[in-house]
Amino acid sequence: MSAATARYALALASGLGLAACAGQTAPAAGGTAVAGPAGKSPIASIAPASGSTFHQGDPIPVRYTLQNGETADSVVLYAGGRRIGPVGPAGDTLGAPENSLVGPLQLYVIAYTGGEQHRRGTAVTMMPKAAPVRLGYRVLCSYPHSTDSYTQGLLWHDGALYEGTGLYGRSALMRVDPASGRAAQRIDLEGDQFGEGIALLDGRIYQLTWQNGKCLVYDAASLGQTGSFDYAGEGWGLTADGEQLYMSDGSNRIAVRDPATFGVRRTIQVYDADGPVGQLNELEWIDGAIWANVYLTNRIVVIDPATGAVTADLDLTDLTRMIDRTPSTDVLNGIAHDPQTGRTFLTGKNWNKLFEIAISNQ
Numbered sequence: 001m002s003a004a005t006a007r008y009a010l011a012l013a014s015g016l017g018l019a020a021c022a023g024q025t026a027p028a029a030g031g032t033a034v035a036g037p038a039g040k041s042p043i044a045s046i047a048p049a050s051g052s053t054f055h056q057g058d059p060i061p062v063r064y065t066l067q068n069g070e071t072a073d074s075v076v077l078y079a080g081g082r083r084i085g086p087v088g089p090a091g092d093t094l095g096a097p098e099n100s101l102v103g104p105l106q107l108y109v110i111a112y113t114g115g116e117q118h119r120r121g122t123a124v125t126m127m128p129k130a131a132p133v134r135l136g137y138r139v140l141c142s143y144p145h146s147t148d149s150y151t152q153g154l155l156w157h158d159g160a161l162y163e164g165t166g167l168y169g170r171s172a173l174m175r176v177d178p179a180s181g182r183a184a185q186r187i188d189l190e191g192d193q194f195g196e197g198i199a200l201l202d203g204r205i206y207q208l209t210w211q212n213g214k215c216l217v218y219d220a221a222s223l224g225q226t227g228s229f230d231y232a233g234e235g236w237g238l239t240a241d242g243e244q245l246y247m248s249d250g251s252n253r254i255a256v257r258d259p260a261t262f263g264v265r266r267t268i269q270v271y272d273a274d275g276p277v278g279q280l281n282e283l284e285w286i287d288g289a290i291w292a293n294v295y296l297t298n299r300i301v302v303i304d305p306a307t308g309a310v311t312a313d314l315d316l317t318d319l320t321r322m323i324d325r326t327p328s329t330d331v332l333n334g335i336a337h338d339p340q341t342g343r344t345f346l347t348g349k350n351w352n353k354l355f356e357i358a359i360s361n362q
């Protein structure tokens with residue numbers, strides 16, 4: 001491993017490479033040259049070609065050529081918006097670490113010549129190192145679930161189920177008695193608010209809204225609202241790892257947010273072996289991974305929060321055949337986990353049952 005490779009591994013493993021993926025510092029991509037204040041770029045080409053695909057752990061050969069007769073005082077390589085270091089005319093082969101972020105990766109070199117700098121970039125895609133492991137499951141038991149609950153958020157805390165529901169005029173946050181499926185306490189949202197995912201962290205419950213741009217904050221003990229945060233874009237799923245919040249927005253992105261400010265700390269792009277996994281919906285933090293419902297499917301994906309790679313998945317089609325279907329029965333959505341006992345619960349929008357499941361590797 002070269003020195004540049006080691007620095008590259010550090011940059012990617014740190015998760016900081018997402019700065020460029022999020023677009024804030026994205027360099028010119030597609031092999032385009034960005035000239036400095038004057039003059040023609042001395043860089044003739046850069047490889048690998050834009051659109052190239054690599055897998056976590058793959059070597060990435062980065063090469064550049066200079067125009068005929070051109071020289072450069074120095075050429076510096078950047079990956080994912082991070083400076084890697086000087087590279088010689090032969091370029092360098094970067095070893096992407098096994099735990100590198102998946103998704104778009106911007107690579108570029110800057111040539112420094114006589115006080116000018118010229119940049120040329122390329123955009124590759126980093127894919128997960130392996131296809132997801134298909135997990136099997138067993139249904140341990142089922143509980144009643146209200147067919148009036150359009151489930152958008154689900155969590156378990158201290159022997160009670162907390163549920164956030166959607167639809168205009170019907171959205172609520174509820175503490176639910178799991179044995180009866182009835183709400184022991186219910187807080188109705190305003191009629192123009194469409195409730196979405198919920199998460200509990202440090203004695204507070206956070207509840208997203210779909211297109212209202214508002215995250216409602218409650219005291220978890222009383223369910224009294226204590227405040228709110230504003231955000232841009234849509235709100236879909238929400239969960240917490242004990243320190244920070246993870247939020248989906250219907251795309252393949254999960255934003256990691258500061259619970260004190262709701263500011264975005266970083267963004268994970270979720271990919272499986274086939275590419276980006278969009279429509280990520282309800283979320284749950286389970287044993288260091290993020291479980292996510294994929295909207296309009298019977299699939300739950302298990303995401304590595306450090307990289308965005310889907311490491312495992314479940315096909316819940318059989319579970320959808322175990323409920324009493326009516327015209328209002330909607331999609332699988334809702335995952336809750338009790339970290340104290342390891343119990344995991346699943347349900348769906350307007351389903352009449354909530355299931356407790358156990359994972360059994362097939």
Ligand SMILES: [Ca+2]
Pocket residue numbers: 153154155198238239282283284285334335336
């Ligand atoms: Ca959840």
